[in-house]
Amino acid sequence: MSIKTTIPVISKEAAHFQVVPGEVPVLNIRNLNVRSKNAQILKNINLVVPKNKITVLLGPSGCGKTTLLKCMNRLTDLYSELKLDGSIEIDGEDILSGKYDITQIRQKMGLVMQRPFPLPMSIYDNIAYGLKIKGIRKKSIISEKVEKHLREVALWDEVKDRLKTSAQRLSIGQQQRLCLARGLAVEPEIILADEPTSALDPISSRVIEEEFLKLKADYTIILVTHILRQAKRLADFVVFMYYGEIVEYGPASEIFENPKTDILKEYLRVGH
């Protein structure tokens, strides 16, 4: 797995956020700007996300973390007031160019949201839905994958006897794990997680966190959080954002032990 790729240096000021020696990039964001009618939400974002690592987007509420995450699978399309420019490359394809089939690009990314939104169908069908969309029709394959992904999020034993019941009757912690499994079922390369534990109790939160640590062997994870402790527990790399800009980016140890900017120092001090 350790193929060393040279990471292209885009521009001098951007280079500051690029250098992650020895990591394989999967997602490459260049000069991304997002504007709404009367505000600039993201300013000149340059970011390379390394493969099979947990990259945490950290920062105070309203700093643009969620917007950045939504840009990555173009959920921003749903909000007509947002105007995007720049490029986001995954596998060498610029997903903002409009040339590619957005549904296929979205299947390269599994999304876990702040609150779980199970589809209005059974537990089984929640997982099978994405598979069917991908064109998998064979029942034996679907059943096998449903089991595999429910096991992957440690939900199988809890629900194996009631796969045909409505997913909306599960507890919120179970729903969140189901939503994670649902996202994994389409076999994405990247998991986008937007404060996935913010609606959960501490025990369910811990379960999700442990899942993430296991899943990074197979997936690249981009996690939005404003919980400093969670970031410290999970992060390999940290992107610290403030008012729509990336202020600092680097390996977790460096960010937490050697913050360079005053804003980050203050954030770490207060947030502790």
Added chain:
Amino acid sequence: MTLRRKLEEKFFRVLTALVALLVVFVLAHILYTIISKGASSLSWEILSQEPKGGFYMGGGGGIVNAIAGSFYLAIGASILAFIVSLPVALFINIYLIRYRRLLIGVRFFLDVLWGIPSIVYGAFAFTIMIFFGLRNSLGAGIVTVGALIAPIMIRAMDEVLKTIPIGLQEASYSLGSTKTETAYKIFFKQALPGFATAVLLAFGRGIGDAASVLFTAGYTDHVPRNLSDPTATLPLSIFFQLGSPIEEVQNRAYAAAIVLTFIVLCISITARVLYRKK
């Protein structure tokens, strides 16, 4: 509290209670009137037989022509309206949702359609029927009532779809769904109980409407056998019998009113129950 505020508080509490009582009283009085006048005429014969010779002069028979006709018409119109309303309501909430201004415009337009008096729908359909040389018929009535209740159904469905959280939409898209898949596989399922309510509301409106069927569905003493037959309806049956100078016939009009009110009440209550269960 000052005396003024105390008095103000008391005054408005009494006022609101009185107005609420008035509304309940009016409903109770309507029910009392139709039941006291019509209950004596209500019989199995009335409910099960077509009018016989001289029915409108006090002869024998019943109003099954109008009961069956009303059901045929309202069911047909509801199915037709549903076929039109479902795609429109989904289109508004999936595609138009990005275009705020257009969305407001479309909703306003539908509300205007909702507000158009039913006699105007009737007259409009009648001119079209004349143009094509069509006669009064069940089919024409279904189309007219369908057009009358479609805006109601669309807006009722729209209100249900509006409550679907954006998160569910994002979840669907992030799994790689197209807009069509999101509309018919996710939104449709999520909104299904609400849709049932929407259909029943529109059905209730359709079955009780007299003006739109006056010119279009016609009136007959027989239960219609196909779409080109004219058909009787309960509201018109009430109208024609109430116009009679004979008291017995008038009382039968009230009996028909009991039947119609009962149907509409049942539908409203079912719609409420379904909506709550959601």
